[in-house]
Amino acid sequence: MECHLSLEGLVIVAYLLLVHANLKQVTRLISALPEESPVFIHVDTNAGRFYEELRDAMKRRAKTYFVPRFRSRWASPGISRATFSLINAAIESGVEFDYATLLSGADYPIKSNEQIADFLARAKGNEFIESFAMEKPNRWTEMGGLYKAPDRALRYHLRIRGRVYNTPITRSMPYGLVAYGGSQWWTLTRAAVEYIDVFHQKSPKFDRFLHGTFIPDEFVVQTILSNSPFAGRIVGDDLRFAIWxxxxxxxxxxxKCADVPELLASTKLFARKFSDSVDSDVLDHLDAAIGNKVVAA
Known part of the structure; x- marks a missing residue:
C-alpha cells in the first residue's frame, strides 16, 4: 500500500472540495493548487447562484469536475453524502492521483505545492486522518449534550425545525462495525479512497444508519477505515492547522496576518479557517512566504 508515484516521479494529489459560498476565496484556493492536480467540487444545493458562478469561473481550468450535489446542512448526513459523492467522482473519473485531500472553501495550503508533494512521497502510504474509538476515552468523552461520544453515533437524534434533539434511544453500528471518530478532514491514499467508495456502494445499511446521528461527517470515514485492512496505516494526524x-x-x-509566523512554523500542510471578510491580506502573506504563485481563475 505504499504510494505509487506518477511517471514524472511526483505525487499527484487530488483535491476534493466541499463549498457553498464566497466565490473569490474558493477560486483563489483552487488557483493555489497544482495545475496537474484534479479538483473535484461539491456545491451545497442551497448555494443559489454560487454554483453557476463557480462553474463559469472554472471553465478554463483543466481537470476540474463538479459532482452530484446534496443539501449539506451542518451536523446532518448530507455532508457525509456530499463527501461520498466527491470520492465516487474521483474514482469514476479515471484520472491519475496518488493521494486525495478533503478541503473546505475556508481552507488553504500553508506549505508550497512542492513541499506537499515531497511530504506525501515520503509518507510510505500512510493514511492521514484522526481516528479514535468512540467507546473508549477520547477528546469527546467529556463533552456535554449532543457532542458527547459515543452518543453522536450510537444514540438516536431527532431533527425538528432545524434543531437537533438527543433521545434516550441507543443503537448499534450495522455490520458489526466499531464506531471511530475524529476530525472531518483527511489526506488519504488512492487505495483507501477506493476502499471507501466500494464500501459505501455495497453497504446500504450504513448509509441508512446515518439518519438520526449527529455530525456523521466526523465519524463515517474513520469508522470505515478503522474497521478495514487500512487500520494499521492510519496516522493520527489530519495535517491541518487550526486554533481551538x-x-x-x-x-x-x-x-489572520498575526497568525502567519505560527502557520509557517507549523509542520501541518493545510490550515483552517480563513475569511477574506475578516482579514483579506493573510493569504497574500502566506503565498509570498511559501512561494506559491496564485494564477487568477
Missing part, C-alpha cells in the same frame, strides 16, 4: 482555544467563537478561530 482562542476565546472568541465561532470555532475554530478565523486566522
Amino acid at each position: 482555544d482562542r476565546p472568541v467563537p465561532p470555532y475554530p478561530a478565523t486566522l
